[in-house]
Amino acid sequence: MLGFAIRRLLATIPVMGIVAIIVFSLLYLTPGDPAAVLAGEQATAEDIERLRITLGLDQPYLVRFGQWIGGVLQGDLGTSIFSRRPVMELIVQRLEPTVALTLASLIIAVAIAIPLGVVAAWRSGGIIDRMAMSLAVLGFSVPVFVLSYLLIALVSVKLQLLPVQGYVPIAYGIGPFARHLILPAVSLGIINAALIARITRTTMLEVLNQDYIRAARAKGLSVRRVLIRHALKNAAVPIVTVIGISFALLISGVVVTETVFNIPGLGRLTVDAILRRDYPVIQGVILVFSATYVVVNLLVDLSYGLFDPRIKY
Amino acid sequence: MSAVATTIPIPEVRGVLRLWRRHPNVIIGAAMLAIAVIAAVAAPWLGTVDPQMIAPFNRLETPGAEFWFGGDLVGRDVYSRTVYGARVSLAVGLGVAIGGILFGLIVGLLSGFVRWVDQVLMRVMDGLMAIPSILLAVALISLTGASLQNVIIAISIAEVPRVARLVRSVVLSLKEQPYVEAAITSGTPFVLILLRHVLPNTLAPLLVQGTYIFASAVLTEAILSFIGAGTPPSTPSWGNIIAEGRTVFSIAPHIVLFPGLALSFTVLGVNLLGDGLRDIFDPRYVSRT
């Protein structure tokens, strides 16, 4: 197990290496002069030149890449063009809201999707199944910001139950923290539930046709116990795999949701950086998000053994 | 004469009827998509005015008989902007579906057939897939500048790995088939193998995957425009309209809701079409993620 974990961890290094190369090389691969584009339309020739030096575009590709990757390995993601502060520092400052939002919406997504998928599979073809799968298709189709605005209109504006937007750090009290987090987390959670519910249903349908399900029923177990203890555990591997993959959707969703709800997290940092053409920040955020995604999927891989004893490392 | 006219269409009508009974999603989805296409193509004749026309008197006008979807922050007609917005979304959807499939096909065929290229390309694809597609598109657009063309290219690049993996897995499993193996060892020209065996087998999964890419591209464009990294504000797109209405959402929700509904309607149509096609072809290699 430990050996597998180490091997699997080592295997993520090339992936992260490629990510780093892609993110870094974009600056060089884009047609035209990136310095001119980033400097904006009102920039003078001097502004552009200064930016070119700041970004290191005046130096040969490999030299610059060496410097950059050396810095990244030491936790130095470069310096923001706009605020002139280290990108790493900016990211750390914005971490809490994003982590809170991501975890909360992941929990909501799983809490909605798995029971829904299980029931839909058990009663496949029935009313609950049809409704659940229609909702799932809707989840694929409604952009998270549209759902967010609908929820704001209903819950915050009309019923005035929850704040329209904003974020309160957890240190300021769990109540206000939760009140501000509920709507964004629910919006994002519902959208992400679609994919997880669908895979849960598909996998459960397959599992429920297996001989051991019939055998478990023949032992006198209740439907609920068969579904949860016998079927769901067998369906777990594909489900956690999709949860891992859906993390990418979640990250995109976080960027949007933070904008809608004005949450000062990494997503908001990204959007501000786009508007200010602050490429080092964009680069840093992408790197951090991608690394998180890779690590999450590494953990997913490692979790397979917990669910299925046939998987040997 | 009349006999010919009445007998010929019958099989077609029957075919559609059978499709409707067995796979209603295909028909519903296609119809929804058709509505969006009509809106895009016939925008000028659908009771619209110039979507860019600023009329300060109509600022935040509520929806009614004159302004069906109301007016926006500077008094532009939200209905006209929404109808014209279909053009951007469909152009992006179609452009990305074609671009993504084309590039993905090339990469997938290369790695399926050339072993040493496979290692390199698949590692690059792994890397690309590890970058959340929105962020990749954001980075590309911030470096190249916001334009419709750049949005299409940026989203296409993010879609390439999915298609490449699909094509590659089709090729690899085909190579195991005895008849393809025989064709390869007997020296059949590569182009013939491609045309006879590979492309027919990839067509159905690519069609299904294409619809999913279309749907996700339309969503991605809207998100990019919404966060200010997409279609330039001079062109009305659903994401843009929503982004502009964002600040006044609590007093004038219609600016956000109407284009939001149009967007959801279109993507839903494409997704239903894709799910229906998936049920019909049942391709093993397609996945949504």
Added chain:
Amino acid sequence: MNDKQALLSVDNLTVTFRTDHGVVPAVCEFSYALDAGETLAIVGESGSGKSVGALALMRLIHDPPGRISEGSIQFDGRSLLSLPEGEMQKIRGNEIAMIFQEPMTSLNPVLTIAEQIVEAVQLHQNLTKKSARARALEMLQLVQISEPEQRLDQYPHELSGGMCQRVMIAMAMACTPSILIADEPTTALDVTIQAQILDLMRDLKARLGTAILLITHDLGVVAEMADRVLVIYAGRKVEEAPVRELLRSPRHPYTLGLLGAMPRLGDTSTDKRLTEIPGSVPSLLEPITGCAFAPRCTMAVERCHVEAPPLERHGDAEHVAACWRSDEVGTVR
């Protein structure tokens, strides 16, 4: 049929399945009785409805598409078809247990052997986890599994097919049920293992007094195990008799065909049996007029195609058969 009160009596059972092409009666007006401690074999080709009949007994037919549309099942003074689901759960695995054709896939691959046996024991008997585990071990010893202690914490994929079937039997017998339904218990196993499993079942039956409802297509197994035999064709009972009587003088051409195709234990060419009777089980989609077996029957006369033969008694040994020419069947042989 029996004068004394049978442990289980099935009357007029009809099970239908909804398919894309219409409603199919998989089991049709099926009746039989099972006494305590006896072994009744239900014999038929695959697709004859014999497994459906067994699942109906446990009320484990998936509804939809399946439905028990008619009949009654009396078990130990209770009417199974009208029991609430909760009561039925107390019977399943406790009073009526079941083992299946594919032992390897009938055990849950992600739970240990102990977890699976303990679960059944704990459910039906008020035992602590510890004593349930002790019971599980005791059962594994009873089914003569090698190294029972270690097996407890192993997973099904670590066991062979024969061992899995032993585990299934241990699990089924753990609550000492009064009926064990064995659905093709040895079909998926090697011939040598088959004999061992049959020995084990006979041994357990003698020790615990369990009645066995044995479902099989293999008359070799029947000859070894059964007290009485019931032959099913196209969802209908065509013949029923004590085992010796049936093997010695069958009264239905279908039974005769099965006997002709009977492989000897140890004969590996078991596939032969299906080709011995020409033709195949009829499609149940079409309403069957006359005798269902008539199209395949070498003895069929015109009457067989028009009029369904009723079940009639032969001799004094509780021998019934449904064939117009049943008196001639023995002589042809």
